[in-house]
Structures are given as structure tokens and as C-alpha cells.
Amino acid sequence: MSAPGDRLRDYSVDARVLYVSVLAAVLGAVSSVLAWALLELIALATNLFYYQRFSFVEVEPSGHHMGWWVAFIPVIGGLIVGLIARFGSPKVRGHGMPEAVEVIVFQRGRVQPRVAILKPLATAISIGSGGPFGAEGPVIITGGAVGSVLGQLLPVTDCERTVLMVAGASAGMAAAFSCPMAATLLAVELLLFEWRPRSLVPVAIACITAGAIRRLLLGPGPIFLMQPTVVAMHHAAMLGALLMGMLAALLTTGLSRAIHFFETKFESLPIHWMWWPALGGIVVGLGGLIFPQSLGVGYDVIRQLLNEQVTWKLLAGILLIKSFIWVVALGSETAGGILAPLLMIGGAMGVAVGHLLTPISPGAWAVVGMTSIIAASLGAPLTAAMFAVELTHNGGLMLPVLLACVTAYAISALLQPRSMLTESLSRKGLHLSREYGVDPLETVMVREVMHTSVFALPASATRQDAMDWLAKMNKRGGEAWAHWQRIFPLLGEGGGIKAILTRGQMITAAEAGDPSAPLIKDGISNPVAVGPWETLRSVAEKMAESKLRSFPVTNDDGELVGILNIEDLLEARGKASLRDRERQRILRLRWPFAQHENTAPFLDHLVDSAYESANRHGRTGDRRTAGDRALSDDSEATAMTTHAEK
Structure with missing residues (x-):
């Protein structure tokens, strides 16, 4: 026969x-x-806006010959995006990642189907008209929308639907940047909020599939090829990486505060939010007149940074x-991603x-700067470090890259x-913690915290026993009423539980008269029990x-071995x-000249003894009135009865 502990598993998959x-x-x-279709749409929009031709050839807006008229192109693009958001879906606004996190955590993985169509369309218009964004964020929310729609069409749980959404989102990232490993890590560090086989395995498979097919559609090489x-x-390079990580964190902090400063300013405008992208387009258009390389995705500029084909004018244009x-x-909450601009800004910082x-x-x-600013911005240092390898195929920089990313993150x-x-x-008004770890209730067993000194009655007990119990409780007063035990088992000859009475039911039976009536009729038959080898987490789920x-608490033979209260779970959490x-x-440490005898003051021993005494299972602390106790116990009896009937 296997040990009771063998029933527990490392994984719940x-x-x-x-x-x-x-x-x-x-x-x-x-x-x-x-992802391939979105990149093609961006190329088409860029050709239409800046070169007035129907073509899918990849071009940059900076090569236009429109003169000062080019300043109006981002305004037109922003106006179209605002109209799509107003009359299509407001979900097309934003750069994609926060929206994906919000849907995953707070909306049970449910996305409107039209978002899968309108988001890439709005993004292509925004970037194609000169918006200084990348395509990766919209690809994430678009892939996530497809995964969510699939999860809504099929009979799956909320958790499985969320996994499908994250799988689609991460696969979009893997296809956009040809980075299946970084996309998988991004899901773990940013989107999944858990580390379980049930979620990691499907997401990794989705990213691998997307990476493989991406090679067929867009080619097998890295996006930013550089000299290995x-x-x-x-060691001086490692110190430089440490400094780079510090500067990336400071720069990211400034950029983040600036973004939210302008968000606040736009929200205070006395006009509808539909017009905000067009107003932001005015600034983009003027910036494009001064520095044309600031328009669009800017992959060509990033490649120049990686190959050190730069001037101080280029660096100043990027950073300013x-x-x-x-x-x-x-x-202005238009549509567009943040990763490509962050890569460009971080690369310029690194070169400078x-x-x-x-x-x-x-x-x-440039690589160290790019990845460290990604780590600080996303709060995903492992994803950022893996970017360095997959975007450039240059694994020789892993040491300084990882150090800079971790430093920037910290x-x-x-x-x-x-x-x-x-x-x-x-x-x-939504709160989201980016930290997760092992649940402390998962590491504690019932047998470690249960009460073993239990007052129980035989199954043949009558109401006279309840009367005697109530008389003793009233005689002892507050000390007795503050006792931890709230349920009272009725046991058969073999120690098995026949029924359970709550404290409120015991009081009711004692005051009902007819001392010879069987007490078991006043209790709850077939009560829910837990085993001593169960974890407190499973017990908490049963309580909820x-x-x-x-x-x-009963053993494998059904014999009563203890009682577990909610206070015991709270104590373990505390x-x-x-x-x-x-x-x-x-x-x-004991130095040669130190005294070897125990010099701890006697007061320490007293404090430790008092602390241990306070944590014993027989502690008191219930300060409620008798009426409150009876009301609380009656409500628990109702819950027990309802659950037993189920």
C-alpha cells in the first residue's frame, strides 16, 4: 500500500x-x-501615404519626396484611427500589451471578435501614416483575440481560454520578431501569471509553430543581423554593462512618466477621445519634418545602430x-506597439x-542598451536577454546583456x-501584482496544524448530554466560550463520524427539551471531511x-483524528x-577571545516561551458576545446542511 503522501503530485496537469x-x-x-499579413498591410499603407502607389514592398517613410506636406500625413492617419475606434471598437486604441493583460487577468480571456480585424487595420494605418510605433504589440493583441475567439467557440474552462489567448498572443510575438524562445519567456514573465505545465506547454508549442511558419513566410535569418x-x-565590459543597466532604468522611468503625463493632458481636453490620435499626429508630423528617421517602425535605423553606421546627429534625433x-x-492612445521604438531608443543610448x-x-x-531598456520597460529581464540572441543571432554578448537587463529591472x-x-x-482602478511564488498553504499539511485534543460524543448521545455540556460552558464563562472548537463530532464504535453538530446546534438541542431524544437527529449526517495528508491549499478551496x-479530519479508515479550523489556515499564512x-x-561568529558560555539574557528565554505558548492550538481569543456566537454558528450550520444535501 502506498504512503498517503504519494497521493500528492508536483503538478496538477x-x-x-x-x-x-x-x-x-x-x-x-x-x-x-x-503577423505576416500585418507587416504587409503596414508596407501597403506606407506606400499609399508617402509614395502614392499600391505596393507591398517594404519601405521607410523617411525616403519620401513630399516636402512640408508630409506633416499632414500622421494627422490624417490619426483621424482614421480615431474613427475606427469610435465606430468600430475602442479596443483598437493603445499599444496592445496592457490591453492583453487586462483581458487575461480581469476579463477571463474574452475578447470581442471584431478586435481581431480592426486592431491590425488601425495599426497598419497608424504606422503606415508615420506613427513612431512597432507592429509587435498589435500583433500580440490580434493573435490573442483569435485565441480568445477560439476559446469562446469551444467548450473550455476560463483557464484554458486564457491559455489559448496567451498562446495566440505569444505566437504573434514569435512571428513578428522571429523569437520563439523570447516570446515564450514573455508569456511567462508578463502574460500568464503562473508557471504550470497546463499553460507553459501549449504556449511554447504555439511559439514554436509560429517561428517555424514565419521562416517560410518572411525568411529564416534574424531581423537585425550583426557581426558576431x-x-x-x-571585466571592464561587465562594469560598463552595470552602468548601462542603471542608465536604462533611469531613462525608462522618465519615458514612462512622460507617457502618462501626456495621457493625463489628453484626458483633460474638452473634446472627444476620437480626436486625440489626430492631435498627436500633429506632433508626429512636425517631428518627421525635423527628423524624418523618427517616422514609422524604424528597423533600418536599428540596423544602422547595430552596425555602428551612425552619427551624433542621428543619435540626438532618436533620443530627443x-x-x-x-x-x-x-x-494620445492611438494604435501601435512599443517594442520597436524602445529598441531604437535603447540602441541609441547604448551607442552614445x-x-x-x-x-x-x-x-x-547598442545591443546591451536595447535589451536593458526593454527589461526595464516591460519588467521582463529574461525575455529581454533572450531578445539579444534571437534578434541578432549573437550569443557572445549574453554576459553583459544579462547583467544590464537584471540591473535595469532591479x-x-x-x-x-x-x-x-x-x-x-x-x-x-485595477491592481495587478507582478510577483508570484509558491503558495505557503501548499507547503503545509493538515496534520501539521490540526487540533488533536477534540471533545467528541458517542453516536448514542442524547439531548441530555447537550444540556450537560451547555451547563458546563455557562459555568466556566468566557474562557469556555473562547475555546477553539466549533464543531462536535458524534462517533460510532470504530471511531467513524456518524454526524456533526455545530456549537449553535448544540445550544439549540440543549434548549429544546426532551432529554431522552437522540442527539444525532439534531446534527448533520455525512459531513464533509478532510484527510491529514491534504495540503492547506486544498482545504482552503473546499472552504471557499x-x-x-x-x-x-479523518484517516484512511474514516476514523476521526482531529479538527481543522479556518484560523489554522490564517495562522499558516501569517x-x-x-x-x-x-x-x-x-x-x-565566535572569535578566539570571545566568551564561550551562553550569555543570552534570561529575558530572551521568557519571550521565546511566551511566543511558543501563544501559538499553541489551545489558545483563546474569541471576544464575541454569546448572541454573535450563536448567530455565526447557526449560519455555519446552514452552510453545512446545504453542502451535505448537495
Whole structure:
């Protein structure tokens, strides 16, 4: 016979993960096609707006010959985006990632089907008319919308629907940047909010599928090909990476605050939000007149940064004009992604600062700057570090890249209460924590906290026993009423539970008269019980489902071995919280000249003894009145009866 602990598993996954994985593979293929279609739409829109021709050839807006008339193109594009948002769906506004997080966490993975069509259309018009954005964010929300629609068409759980949405979103990212590994990490660090096989496996399969099909549609090479780094990493380069991470965190903090500053300013305007993208387009158009390279996605500019084909004029244009028109345009809540602009701004920062640092290899500091600013902006250091490898196929920079990303992530977490992605959620009154870990209730068993000194009655007990119990309780007063036990089992000859009475039911039976009546008729037959080898997390889930606050604990033979209350769960949670706050020294150094005898004052021993006594299971603390206790116990009896009937 296996031990009771063998019933527990490391993972809660079941065979449904295979079904969801097959659906995720389909989503990966669809998302890669959508990413290709969006890039083609952006190329078409760019040709129409700036070259007045119907063509899908990839071009940059900076090569136009329109003169000063070009300043009106972003305004027209912003106006069209505003109209699509007003009369199509407001969900097309924004850069995609916060909207995806909001749907995943707060809307149970449900997206309107028309978003899958209108979002890429609005994005293509926004970027094609010169908007300083990237296509990756809209691809994420578009792929996520397709996954959500599929999850709404099929009979799946909310969790499975969310996984499908994240699979579609991550696959879109993998197809847009040819980065399946970074897209998988992005899902873990930003979208899934859990680390479970049921979600990680389908998402990874979707990203792999999207990456494979992307190679067929857009080619197998990296987006930003650069000279590989083969030199050994000098310690001065590591110090430079540390500095780069610090500067990236400061720059990201400034950009994030600027974005939300302009969001606030646009919200205060006495006009409908439909006109905001057009107003932002005015700033974009003027910036494009001064610095044409600031318009559009700017992949060619990023390639120049990586190959060090730059001038100080280019760097200044990116850091000043590109950054300014980007934050203004984002503040106007038009459609467009943030990753490509962040890559350009971070690359310019890396090249500029790299002139003062130890040389590594051509374009190395641009990569470090690009990825560190992504880490600080998204709060996803592992995703950003993997970007360096998959976007450039240059794995020789992993050490300085990882150091810069982690440094930027740490400092930005200290400087900003919210990341660039979650600040907009906070403005809507939504709170989202980016931290998750092992549930402390998952690591504690019932047997560790249950009460074993239980007052129980035989199944043959009568109401006279309840009368005797009530008389003793009243005689002892507050000390007795403050006791932890709230349920009273009636046991058969073998120790099995025949029924349970709550404290309120015991009082009612004692006051009902007829002392010879069987007490078992006043109780709840077939009560819900838990096992000593169950985790407190599973018990908490049963409590939430049944609305009960106390459970009897029985062994494999059905014999009563203890009682577990909700206070015991709270105590386990409190101890876990105490681990985060309490500072104590475990080891003490003993020098040759130090005294070896125990010099701890006797008061420490008294405090420790008092603390241990306060945490014993027999502690008191119920200060409610008798009426409140009876009302609370009666409500629990009702919940128990209802659950037993079910």
C-alpha cells in the first residue's frame, strides 16, 4: 500500500493539456499568418501615404519626396484611427500589451471578435501614416483575440481560454520578431501569471509553430543581423554593462512618466477621445519634418545602430525627437506597439554611452542598451536577454546583456511602483501584482496544524448530554466560550463520524427539551471531511466552495483524528508573512577571545516561551458576545446542511 503522501503530485496537469496544445499549434500557425499579413498591410499603407502607389514592398517613410506636406500625413492617419475606434471598437486604441493583460487577468480571456480585424487595420494605418510605433504589440493583441475567439467557440474552462489567448498572443510575438524562445519567456514573465505545465506547454508549442511558419513566410535569418562577438569579455565590459543597466532604468522611468503625463493632458481636453490620435499626429508630423528617421517602425535605423553606421546627429534625433513624438503619440492612445521604438531608443543610448566605455565589438553596446531598456520597460529581464540572441543571432554578448537587463529591472522596480505596462491599468482602478511564488498553504499539511485534543460524543448521545455540556460552558464563562472548537463530532464504535453538530446546534438541542431524544437527529449526517495528508491549499478551496469554516479530519479508515479550523489556515499564512518581515541572526561568529558560555539574557528565554505558548492550538481569543456566537454558528450550520444535501 502506498504512503498517503504519494497521493500528492508536483503538478496538477491532466490529459486536457494535450487537447489545448493541439489548439495552440493551430493558433501558432494562424498568428504567424496574421503577423505576416500585418507587416504587409503596414508596407501597403506606407506606400499609399508617402509614395502614392499600391505596393507591398517594404519601405521607410523617411525616403519620401513630399516636402512640408508630409506633416499632414500622421494627422490624417490619426483621424482614421480615431474613427475606427469610435465606430468600430475602442479596443483598437493603445499599444496592445496592457490591453492583453487586462483581458487575461480581469476579463477571463474574452475578447470581442471584431478586435481581431480592426486592431491590425488601425495599426497598419497608424504606422503606415508615420506613427513612431512597432507592429509587435498589435500583433500580440490580434493573435490573442483569435485565441480568445477560439476559446469562446469551444467548450473550455476560463483557464484554458486564457491559455489559448496567451498562446495566440505569444505566437504573434514569435512571428513578428522571429523569437520563439523570447516570446515564450514573455508569456511567462508578463502574460500568464503562473508557471504550470497546463499553460507553459501549449504556449511554447504555439511559439514554436509560429517561428517555424514565419521562416517560410518572411525568411529564416534574424531581423537585425550583426557581426558576431567572439572576443573574451573583459571585466571592464561587465562594469560598463552595470552602468548601462542603471542608465536604462533611469531613462525608462522618465519615458514612462512622460507617457502618462501626456495621457493625463489628453484626458483633460474638452473634446472627444476620437480626436486625440489626430492631435498627436500633429506632433508626429512636425517631428518627421525635423527628423524624418523618427517616422514609422524604424528597423533600418536599428540596423544602422547595430552596425555602428551612425552619427551624433542621428543619435540626438532618436533620443530627443523620436522619444518625444513617441511619448506624445502614445499619450494620445492611438494604435501601435512599443517594442520597436524602445529598441531604437535603447540602441541609441547604448551607442552614445558606449563611446565612453570599454570597446567590445561593433554594435555590442547598442545591443546591451536595447535589451536593458526593454527589461526595464516591460519588467521582463529574461525575455529581454533572450531578445539579444534571437534578434541578432549573437550569443557572445549574453554576459553583459544579462547583467544590464537584471540591473535595469532591479532599479526600475525600486524607482517605479508600476511598470510602463501596468500604469494604465492602475489608472482604470485595477491592481495587478507582478510577483508570484509558491503558495505557503501548499507547503503545509493538515496534520501539521490540526487540533488533536477534540471533545467528541458517542453516536448514542442524547439531548441530555447537550444540556450537560451547555451547563458546563455557562459555568466556566468566557474562557469556555473562547475555546477553539466549533464543531462536535458524534462517533460510532470504530471511531467513524456518524454526524456533526455545530456549537449553535448544540445550544439549540440543549434548549429544546426532551432529554431522552437522540442527539444525532439534531446534527448533520455525512459531513464533509478532510484527510491529514491534504495540503492547506486544498482545504482552503473546499472552504471557499462549501462556505464552511471547520472540517473534521479523518484517516484512511474514516476514523476521526482531529479538527481543522479556518484560523489554522490564517495562522499558516501569517507565519509565511512573518518570514518576509522578521529579521534574525541564525549563526553567530565566535572569535578566539570571545566568551564561550551562553550569555543570552534570561529575558530572551521568557519571550521565546511566551511566543511558543501563544501559538499553541489551545489558545483563546474569541471576544464575541454569546448572541454573535450563536448567530455565526447557526449560519455555519446552514452552510453545512446545504453542502451535505448537495
